[in-house]
Amino acid sequence: MNAIKTFYKKIFSEKIRINNRRKLKKLNGLFLKGNNVYCNCCKQSFSRFLDKSNGIDIRKNAECPNCGALERTRVLFEFLSNETDLFFKPNSLLHIAPEDALKDIFKKSTNLRYINGDLNINFADEEMDITSINYPDNTFDYVICCHVLGHIPDEKKAIDELFRVLKKGGKALIQTPIHPINNTFENSDFKTEEERLNNYGEKDLLRLHGQDFQEKLKRENMLIEKIDYRNKIDNDLAKKLSVGNGYRELIFLCQKI
Numbered sequence: 001m002n003a004i005k006t007f008y009k010k011i012f013s014e015k016i017r018i019n020n021r022r023k024l025k026k027l028n029g030l031f032l033k034g035n036n037v038y039c040n041c042c043k044q045s046f047s048r049f050l051d052k053s054n055g056i057d058i059r060k061n062a063e064c065p066n067c068g069a070l071e072r073t074r075v076l077f078e079f080l081s082n083e084t085d086l087f088f089k090p091n092s093l094l095h096i097a098p099e100d101a102l103k104d105i106f107k108k109s110t111n112l113r114y115i116n117g118d119l120n121i122n123f124a125d126e127e128m129d130i131t132s133i134n135y136p137d138n139t140f141d142y143v144i145c146c147h148v149l150g151h152i153p154d155e156k157k158a159i160d161e162l163f164r165v166l167k168k169g170g171k172a173l174i175q176t177p178i179h180p181i182n183n184t185f186e187n188s189d190f191k192t193e194e195e196r197l198n199n200y201g202e203k204d205l206l207r208l209h210g211q212d213f214q215e216k217l218k219r220e221n222m223l224i225e226k227i228d229y230r231n232k233i234d235n236d237l238a239k240k241l242s243v244g245n246g247y248r249e250l251i252f253l254c255q256k257i
């Protein structure tokens, strides 16, 4: 099996392998016809969403088989659609480590000047180091950065950069896994994937954010609001969307003043 995997990796580039994985996942949708769940990102219904595992726990009804949207992505899209003018005005948007489901929507939104970037060029249109964003100060009306900061060694620099490229009045929307009780937990002695998985819940996280995360975002020229938008969604729709347990779905809305 390992020999086949190595052979497959040798023949196909990472970009093609990523595309193949997406196409294979989409095939799952053909076997999940039904109306129990609904993905607001791709407007399709299924009997259920796909399970998602971090190697320890399994989340039921997590991933849309068609567009790959997760619980947090569906909550964020609901918030963006209902509570912001992102889709209703000419806006410039920087999307870090873009989720495919949102990337597809943003690219089709003719009101947006849309830039997306990732450290790995195979996941985005531009190669981008979030601790040194290659755009001038005050460039974007919106910045979206979800489940990225926990992976960045110099997190403070990354937050400074996200806010630097925001226009005055612009909004950054940030999501990250948040421990429901404890403050942020980080131990530089955890070097292996196993240690990180056991302590942070994901094998490539460098810390698990907690109740003090809002403090970490605070800057003199920024208003920070923590929003659990799951609670604002109508109950029936929230059930159909499968909006998660609040561990990954909180939205930190950061406005530059």
Ligand SMILES: [Zn+2]
Pocket: 039, 040, 041, 042, 043, 044, 064, 065, 066, 067, 068, 069, 101
């Ligand atoms: Zn979808």
